[in-house]
Amino acid sequence: MAKKAARTMHVLVTGAGGLCGRHAMAGLLAAGHRVTAVVGRSAAGPAWSSMPESGMLDLLHGDLAGDLGLPRSFDAVVHTAARLPDPGVSTATLTHDNVLATRRLLAAAKTAGARRFVYFSSLSVYGRIVSDVVDERTAIDAPEPYGASKQIGEELVRACAGCFPSLALRLPGIIGPRSTRNWLSRVMEAACAGKEVMVFNPDTPFNNAVHVDDLTRFVVRLLGMEWDGADAVTLGADSMTTVLDAARRVVDGVGGDSKIVTREAPGAPRFTVSSRRAKALYGYAPMEIGPMLEQFVAENAADVCRDIGKRTS
Template identity: 40%
Template structure:
């Protein structure tokens, strides 16, 4: 297939572009300002502002839309809402108009806003999402209106070499600085993380065997551990000790049901393995 991968200069986008190229797809690697890695420059590339008016590459069979603007974890107000709407929702609207067979969209658990359910499923309610979550939700709804198969993947924290800005990254940084790691709901189950290669594999599966209609599913690692164990897994992987303090919980914890994604071919690694290998700097 001839596949446009947007955001191929980014952490998740470049992993997907490499994975699809290894599967034999003809990948067009998109970038806007951050340069592409050398191996992707060797193929076909497309530099463009997705919300602009540059013509899309021709003869596309599929689009994998990984490009997005996003704030850091715990810093929702650092990116203006106007930027999020333009870079995320408006760009997605333009891409959704393209005549392609399959559209895969990297969405976010942030679409749900405040999560009160103990288990997140595709049907978990949307309650007061922030501007980023709303921009991704608008993207999903735009794609739901287009004809043809499509998949929105609601991402948790994505890790692997080069990951940035999410909770496991922040915890690992504290461990390396020998700082105390403060957590809440320490005994609650946790699987709110996925390895970037598992995301790429699901995208590849979606191109090979797409759903017969547009669907949106959350993904995560399998075999949850407790929040406290998640910190210990990161410490063990890095060869460090962890000093953990538990604070009063400002909200309830949740785990993510991977059953609907598994029905589409998603086969993630265990939570403990993902966290330990991330801290070691290893990937598959």
């Protein structure tokens, strides 16, 4: 089990313009750490307007795969930056942003004398999933280009095990304030627009989400611990609900009259995520799925529905 090693650190946070990076940065500053935040494609934007001014925060803009001019010395890296497989994103772009950038960042971390490296990976590394429960032992089977780029990133991080301890976090959909690019956020958008919500395999157990608040607390905890070598863990919510119940909680929380339509899809993945190892070895402490969904609705429904209302008016 990892041991406690609390001290103030200089932490390099990548992807600081995105949901995970922005929250990690704020959590680390609140814990008393110095942060150098790297913002790439995402501008600092309005979400930074609520960020308290701090003499412990430095901001860098640029391409991690280029000559960014990172600090000469830092103690830890929280690497959240990634190119997602959005429409029009090529395999070459995924490779540049997710593989080359990680390779350059690892080289910089070694030169800087870093002592921890936390890598935000994805359940997409597994590719085709046929098991009922995903954990660290689940077989990797032909991941698509994005998942393959994150898998290669994990391998690059693992190859540096002799330089610094590292932990890859294999993540499902991340939810939180203004979160996007996950199933629950798409359900909310459909409900706010009054559209039909399609739910496949409605009775399948569901805990396939992580709230960014839980993730932030976990990152802060990790940087106050000591462990050896390179490791990877899967993360999900605590307890279980069903896919249908998760959708219903979001739709009911939004209000309105969106209809939920269910359909069986025999070929679709049906799995939950085990966080047992992350809890036992590293003290991961996620919310239960019910309260997590309630918080997600409370912090997003009004804003999402207002934004959709403006676009459709």
